[in-house]
Amino acid sequence: MEESRCENCIVRQFNSLRAMSKEELKQVSDSKTTKSIKKGEPLFQEGDKLNGVYCVRNGVSKLSKLSPNGKDQIVKLATKGEVMGQRSVIAEESTNLSAIAVSDMEVCFIPKDSINSTLHKNPNFTLEVLRHMAHDLKEADDVIVNMSQKTVKQRIAEAFLYLKNNFGEDDEGFLKLTLSREDIANVVGTATESAIRIISEFKKKGLIYTSGKRIRVADARKLQDMAEGF
Amino acid sequence: MEESRCENCIVRQFNSLRAMSKEELKQVSDSKTTKSIKKGEPLFQEGDKLNGVYCVRNGVSKLSKLSPNGKDQIVKLATKGEVMGQRSVIAEESTNLSAIAVSDMEVCFIPKDSINSTLHKNPNFTLEVLRHMAHDLKEADDVIVNMSQKTVKQRIAEAFLYLKNNFGEDDEGFLKLTLSREDIANVVGTATESAIRIISEFKKKGLIYTSGKRIRVADARKLQDMAEGF
DNA sequence: TTCAAAACCTGACATATGTCATAGTATTGC
DNA sequence: GCAATACTATGACATATGTCAGGTTTTGAA
Numbered sequence A, B: 001m002e003e004s005r006c007e008n009c010i011v012r013q014f015n016s017l018r019a020m021s022k023e024e025l026k027q028v029s030d031s032k033t034t035k036s037i038k039k040g041e042p043l044f045q046e047g048d049k050l051n052g053v054y055c056v057r058n059g060v061s062k063l064s065k066l067s068p069n070g071k072d073q074i075v076k077l078a079t080k081g082e083v084m085g086q087r088s089v090i091a092e093e094s095t096n097l098s099a100i101a102v103s104d105m106e107v108c109f110i111p112k113d114s115i116n117s118t119l120h121k122n123p124n125f126t127l128e129v130l131r132h133m134a135h136d137l138k139e140a141d142d143v144i145v146n147m148s149q150k151t152v153k154q155r156i157a158e159a160f161l162y163l164k165n166n167f168g169e170d171d172e173g174f175l176k177l178t179l180s181r182e183d184i185a186n187v188v189g190t191a192t193e194s195a196i197r198i199i200s201e202f203k204k205k206g207l208i209y210t211s212g213k214r215i216r217v218a219d220a221r222k223l224q225d226m227a228e229g230f
Numbered sequence C: 001t002t003c004a005a006a007a008c009c010t011g012a013c014a015t016a017t018g019t020c021a022t023a024g025t026a027t028t029g030c
Numbered sequence D: 001g002c003a004a005t006a007c008t009a010t011g012a013c014a015t016a017t018g019t020c021a022g023g024t025t026t027t028g029a030a
Helices: A010-014 A022-031 A086-091 A112-121 A123-149 A152-167 A181-188 A192-204 A220-228 B010-014 B022-031 B086-091 B112-121 B123-149 B152-167 B181-188 B192-204 B220-227
Strands: A033-037 A042-044 A052-058 A061-066 A072-078 A098-101 A105-111 A208-211 A214-217 B033-037 B042-044 B052-058 B061-066 B072-078 B098-101 B105-111 B208-211 B214-217
Touching: A010 A052, A022 A105, A022 A112, A052 A086, A052 A112, A061 A181, A061 B123, A072 A123, A072 A181, A072 B123, A086 A112, A086 A123, A086 B123, A105 A112, A112 A123, A112 B123, A123 A152, A123 B061, A123 B072, A123 B086, A123 B112, A123 B123, A152 A181, A152 A192, A152 A214, A152 A220, A181 A192, A192 A208, B010 B052, B022 B105, B022 B112, B052 B086, B052 B112, B061 B181, B072 B123, B072 B181, B086 B112, B086 B123, B105 B112, B112 B123, B123 B152, B152 B181, B152 B192, B152 B214, B152 B220, B181 B192, B192 B208
Parallel strands: none
Antiparallel strands: A033 A105, A042 A098, A052 A105, A061 A072, A061 A098, A208 A214, B033 B105, B042 B098, B052 B105, B061 B072, B061 B098, B208 B214
């Protein structure tokens, strides 16, 4: 593990922890524990009471919710620098989402007491967390609109652009984050078969190119048009 | 207007303002203005920069977002005690939602400076706002799952139960909040015709009873079953 | 009260999407 | 290296939902 003190952790630059004072960070660092999670393993499950938050150092986790009909809806993909479980800790409720690693991960677990005491004492930190949450809520509203107003085809096109823009591409241009067809279906909220069919169609049309599980966005412009309904 | 000082306003009990100190409230009360909004009139429009937040004293407003295909998706119904526009003010961005009155309203407009200065000084207030937003975010996640996994029929059944539980019924058992079929369609994210068809079906099955525009939930149990997919 | 506009309703039809069945293909563990 | 397992793919079909077109009823303003 390269750097195990929060004070020096680069990841912190990207999240609310940057608004903490030196002393607060020290305290957090002393109380945190680091965990390695293998792809496919859960960090926590829907309904769990969380005793702290998880700060992602490396890898990606899906945050999903099981619907009554047995399907999993992926609500968010959390990556380096993001904090998971804050909502549950802040509202003091059990969590409404499950977190499962979609790639090997390294996360820091920060006990809720460290968070809560800072929330009560440091308005800047609280405000920073609030700003983050305001942003998440806005994104959630956008997702609601997309879900109800766009076709599956449009949502899948959007999903590929999202993966490209947020997780990047490797040297060969393939998406760094590889999701199974089932996960893609669960992100856009459709049946796995429907997702597969549409992905095949995109291949035929030259919008994407695949090699095994890996996917490359071949024509971002056309994908964008597709996402907008042309 | 019955009571025009925030310090004495009952509405405040239901929202984050209750965490303000006496002096802070006084300052808010001095800077606020009260407005009457007629049914159908907008409070603000998607894209507007908000110079403050709106605290609902009376009536109901729909918060909606226009989708690229021209349809309006209603994301939330705000009623007495709720504060609108906080997200935009907190994140210092223009708002992503439009607010339009669905019944005659009375609202207080609170300039953002009053809010912002308290956010920086009073951690309890900030934390209270944060808790509210955490709650909203959780609800938004639930809506996402419902949108993608439930049928229109299930969502409409849910919507009636929601209206009953959150806005109540009058002496005759009719829903206090009367929405047009179009608004109902926009809440559940479907075409107006589809909503009308399903409402007619519910009538025939005796799940609801209508008289003019007014709707009464006739069999809450069966509606609940319907919402859960039976 | 009257009339025009808005809201509601229904049918016919096209289309998007889900479901089930089946088979090929990659991965993994032993 | 092989079997078991998961993942990907495709066809056939059922169903849910959207769209268009035409009515009827309700509402609100002159």
